[in-house]
Amino acid sequence: MRNLAQDVEPAFESLSVQALVEEAYNSAVLNQGIRSARLHFDAARNPTLIDGDVAGLTLAFSEIILNALQANPANPEVNVRCAVSESTNSPAEVLIDFRDNGGGFVTGMAENAARPFFSTPNMGLGLSVAKNVVSGHHGSLEIRMPAKGESGCVRIHLPLTPHPTNAQTSLSE
Numbered sequence: 001m002r003n004l005a006q007d008v009e010p011a012f013e014s015l016s017v018q019a020l021v022e023e024a025y026n027s028a029v030l031n032q033g034i035r036s037a038r039l040h041f042d043a044a045r046n047p048t049l050i051d052g053d054v055a056g057l058t059l060a061f062s063e064i065i066l067n068a069l070q071a072n073p074a075n076p077e078v079n080v081r082c083a084v085s086e087s088t089n090s091p092a093e094v095l096i097d098f099r100d101n102g103g104g105f106v107t108g109m110a111e112n113a114a115r116p117f118f119s120t121p122n123m124g125l126g127l128s129v130a131k132n133v134v135s136g137h138h139g140s141l142e143i144r145m146p147a148k149g150e151s152g153c154v155r156i157h158l159p160l161t162p163h164p165t166n167a168q169t170s171l172s173e
Contacts, residue, residue, distance in 0.1 A: 014161075015057065017048045017082045017094060024061030025078065031062070032069055037076040039065075048082055050094055051161040052137050060133035063126030064098045064154050071102025071152055084160055092160040093139075099153045127154070134158065 025039045069076040079099040086092045131141040139158035
C-alpha cells in the first residue's frame with residue numbers, strides 16, 4: 001500500500017538488471033511455494049546496469065513474475081529478456097520483457113490490470129504496485145496484448161544510465 005501511496009523515498013544505486021530479476025524470481029517462487037518453476041533470462045553479454053532502488057525494483061519485478069508463475073500453475077515458466085534500445089529521437093532505455101507460458105491477457109484485463117485496485121480472482125494489486133514503482137524510476141509498464149497462441153508479456157521501460165558495461169543491443173518489437 002505504501003508503494004501505491006508513493007510515500008516511499010527510493011535510495012538509488014547502480015544495479016544489475018539480471019541480479020534484480022534473479023532476486024525477484026527467488027522471492028516470487030518462495031512466496032508461491034513452487035518448486036517446479038523455471039526462469040530463463042536472456043540478455044546481452046555484458047551485464048546491463050541501471051540506477052534504481054533495489055527494494056522497490058525487486059518488489060516490482062517480483063509482482064510481475066508472481067503473475068507470470070500464476071498464469072500456468074501446472075508448469076510455471078518465466079522468460080525474461082533484457083536489452084538496450086537507442087534511438088536518435090529519444091534517450092536510451094532498458095527494455096525488460098517478462099513473458100509467461102500461460103494464455104496471455106484477455107482484452108479487458110490487459111487494459112485494466114495495472115490500474116490501482118483492479119483485481120480479478122487470479123490477479124490482485126501486484127501490477128499496480130509494479131507500475132507505480134517503475135513510474136517512480138521515470139519508466140513505464142506496458143501490458144502487451146499477445147497475438148493468437150502467444151503468452152502474456154509485461155514490458156518495463158527504464159531509462160538507461162550511462163555505465164561503461166552497458167551493451168548496445170536492441171530488443172525487437
